Amino acid sequence: xxTLELRGVHAxxxxxxxxxxxxLHVGDGSITTLLGANGAxxxxxxxxxxxxxxxxxxxxxxxxxxxSAPDAVARLGVAHVPQGRGxxxxxxxxxxxxxxxxxxxxxxxxxxxxxxLRELFPVLGERAQSQAAGLxxxxxxxxxxxxxxxxxxxILLLDEPSLGLAPLITKELFVLLPRLRDEWGLTVLVxxxxxxxxxxxxxxxxxxxxxxxVLTGTAREISGHDEVRRAYLGN
Amino acid sequence: xxxxQQVLDGLSxxxxxxxxxLALVLVHRSTGIVNxxxxxxxxxxxxxxxxxYDAGVPVWGAIGAAIVLSxxxxxxxxxxxxxxxxxxxxxxxxxxxxxLLISVNGLVSLIWGTVLKQFxxxxxxxxxxxxxxxxxxxxxxxxxxxxxxxxxxxxxLFRHTRLGLAFRAVAANPxxxxxxxxxxxxxxxxxxxxxxxxxxxxxxxxxxxxYLAPEMxxxxxxxxxxxxxxxxxxxxxxxxxAAWFIGVVENLAGTYVSFVxxxxxxxxxLVLMVLILLLKPEGxxxxxxxxxx
Numbered sequence: 001x002x003t004l005e006l007r008g009v010h011a012x013x014x015x016x017x018x019x020x021x022x023x024l025h026v027g028d029g030s031i032t033t034l035l036g037a038n039g040a041x042x043x044x045x046x047x048x049x050x051x052x053x054x055x056x057x058x059x060x061x062x063x064x065x066x067x068s069a070p071d072a073v074a075r076l077g078v079a080h081v082p083q084g085r086g087x088x089x090x091x092x093x094x095x096x097x098x099x100x101x102x103x104x105x106x107x108x109x110x111x112x113x114x115x116x117l118r119e120l121f122p123v124l125g126e127r128a129q130s131q132a133a134g135l136x137x138x139x140x141x142x143x144x145x146x147x148x149x150x151x152x153x154x155i156l157l158l159d160e161p162s163l164g165l166a167p168l169i170t171k172e173l174f175v176l177l178p179r180l181r182d183e184w185g186l187t188v189l190v191x192x193x194x195x196x197x198x199x200x201x202x203x204x205x206x207x208x209x210x211x212x213x214v215l216t217g218t219a220r221e222i223s224g225h226d227e228v229r230r231a232y233l234g235n
Numbered sequence: 236x237x238x239x240q241q242v243l244d245g246l247s248x249x250x251x252x253x254x255x256x257l258a259l260v261l262v263h264r265s266t267g268i269v270n271x272x273x274x275x276x277x278x279x280x281x282x283x284x285x286x287x288y289d290a291g292v293p294v295w296g297a298i299g300a301a302i303v304l305s306x307x308x309x310x311x312x313x314x315x316x317x318x319x320x321x322x323x324x325x326x327x328x329x330x331x332x333x334x335l336l337i338s339v340n341g342l343v344s345l346i347w348g349t350v351l352k353q354f355x356x357x358x359x360x361x362x363x364x365x366x367x368x369x370x371x372x373x374x375x376x377x378x379x380x381x382x383x384x385x386x387x388x389x390x391x392l393f394r395h396t397r398l399g400l401a402f403r404a405v406a407a408n409p410x411x412x413x414x415x416x417x418x419x420x421x422x423x424x425x426x427x428x429x430x431x432x433x434x435x436x437x438x439x440x441x442x443x444x445x446y447l448a449p450e451m452x453x454x455x456x457x458x459x460x461x462x463x464x465x466x467x468x469x470x471x472x473x474x475x476x477a478a479w480f481i482g483v484v485e486n487l488a489g490t491y492v493s494f495v496x497x498x499x500x501x502x503x504x505l506v507l508m509v510l511i512l513l514l515k516p517e518g519x520x521x522x523x524x525x526x527x528x
Contacts, residue, residue: 050414074416086411088404099404102397103416151415 011055036208079153089133100150249482265426272335274452280435309431354442
């Protein structure tokens with residue numbers, strides 16, 4: 001577990017500035033939901049944290065500034081499951097999982113983690129030798145999350161895990177989040193379109209609009225907020 | 236010369252093409268670039284080996300040193316030249332590697348001149364078998380053996396080591412690999428370094444058959460490209476089989492088909508390549524890219 005903090009972060013692609021002065025705090029061991037309309041800068045926020053997009057301002061983990069290269073950020077314990085999941089289709093399910101643990105030195109513990117994840121997601125054990133590209137969307141999302149956990153991160157960034165999944169599977173994934181947080185010692189920042197679902201398992205929420213933070217609060221406060229309900233929850 | 240000898244000679248030349256083709260495949264798999272300078276880089280490595288040998292270093296030592304040096308130089312070429320063209324316009328990358336080919340060719344002529352040099356064989360002269368069956372040279376067998384060692388070593392590296400898994404991950408998806416903490420840049424450098432090292436071996440294997448000259452690898456590169464394309468540019472096994480096929484067909488056609496002869500031999504693999512590209516653009520052993528949309 002770790003705390004993650006953004007202070008006055010600006011980021012964008014070329015001349016197109018996407019994030020304007022974004023500040024937010026993700027508390028140690030919390031699940032924080034990042035809400036906002038399409039194009040509000042949710043994905044860019046995650047990409048700025050993991051170094052995939054250049055940013056200015058301060059991004060701090062446990063009070064210390066993070067490096068700028070994505071691989072260095074990952075080695076610091078930040079796992080980013082990107083939109084579209086980022087599993088490597090040409091590699092087998094097992095190789096994907098092992099690739100997640102390549103940088104670990106505690107190999108015995110890594111093998112134990114692999115067994116634990118196969119118990120949690122039995123399909124990953126059953127289809128260990130299949131190409132990852134052949135998995136269904138839900139299975140790929142499980143693989144992506146399991147692969148992220150194989151690196152024993154302290155911070156998990158999840159970008160729209162529900163994208164392209166059946167509602168029931170999405171629900172299963174979200175119900176699992178608090179358990180993963182507790183068992184794997186995670187701090188979670190999750191971007192999600194399905195605000196109701198995300199708020200139901202999250203502790204805190206941050207609402208972005210046009211690249212600026214417009215609301216922060218506990219999940220309960222945000223889900224009770226009239227404006228948010230109108231804008232994102234459809235009632 | 237009997238048929239067996241002709242076939243083995245073909246396999247031997249094919250093994251040289253295969254070695255250089257494997258270098259091309261290594262680079263293409265890791266960075267998506269076809270390195271037209273791969274042959275020329277092998278030439279300069281071979282000259283380095285020759286220089287060391289000329290200075291009194293035993294032939295295997297000279298070849299080994301040249302291979303190690305090529306590994307380092309190949310990595311530096313990726314880092315300081317190719318890096319900025321990766322993932323960009325394919326045409327730009329092609330122009331850069333062709334530019335590198337011409338520059339290295341000029342550099343070789345500048346340093347060592349254009350006079351042909353004799354390169355020692357790493358294998359003893361003579362061969363096995365005699366009498367009516369003819370002899371099969373140690374050089375022929377050694378070249379085939381060297382390729383097999385390279386193939387087995389690469390296969391072991393890629394399939395059974397953590398480094399190999401990292402290589403495969405980075406080749407397939409650099410961004411995802413970076414998110415897993417893999418040092419993508421350093422792995423790509425190593426990929427180019429390995430390719431240059433394998434290329435150096437190809438150069439040192441073929442040099443004793445030809446003479447060492449700045450253009451020595453031009454025809455080998457043509458055959459290697461044909462083999463890599465036939466093999467699908469991604470499959471090591473496919474590339475080796477294709478290179479052997481090319482070597483044998485070239486040799487047999489040159490000997491037994493009167494209108495082909497020695498001069499037209501080089502056209503045979505090219506005709507094959509065009510035919511394959513027409514019929515099966517992904518190569519005989521290549522796999523079609525399947526993408527979810």
